[in-house]
Amino acid sequence: MISHIDHIVLTVADVEQSVRFYEDVLGMEAVTFSNGRRAVKFGNQKINFHTAGQELRNHALEGSGDLCLISDWKVEEITAHLQAKQVSILEGPVEKTGATSTIISVYFNDPDNNLIEVSVRSESI
Structure with missing residues (x-):
């Protein structure tokens, strides 16, 4: 039924600060879409950003x-x-279990304290 994730949405305090962080630190591409909304894109996926209270269907808090x-x-x-x-x-590098294989992960926070894990599949080490 489900083949992949198209996008996720993060609730942030400052959308432009988040866009800059994901561009600068993670090398993602900033994009603007419907009605001036902001996101970052990588491969065939993207991360949309919205400010707390902006999206009535989502009750997530920053971080x-x-x-x-x-x-x-x-x-390294x-x-x-x-x-x-x-x-x-x-934390890290530390060995974890990913969706398809063992991964080696490094953990850090973005400007809103969202936990970001950047990982390498262990077979590619």
């Missing part, structure tokens, strides 16, 4: 997101990049 993103970089490159961007690493 309630928890994402795992797969990278094609080596885990990821940690060095995060350190160069002055992003505090909360």
Whole structure:
């Protein structure tokens, strides 16, 4: 029935600050879509951003997101990049169980305290 995730939505305090963070730290592409909404795109997926209370169907609060993103970089490159961007690493590299394989993960927070996990599949190490 379900083949993949098209997009997710994060509730944030400052949409433009979030767009800049995901562009600068994670190399995603900023996009604007219907009625001036903002998002970042990577591959065939995107992350939409909205301010708390903007979306009446969603009752999420800032910082309630928890994402795992797969990278094609080596885990050492990821940690060095995060350190160069002055992003505090909360945990990792550490071995975890991903959707399709064992992964090596590094955890950090975005500006709204959403938990971001950037991972490398262990077979690609």
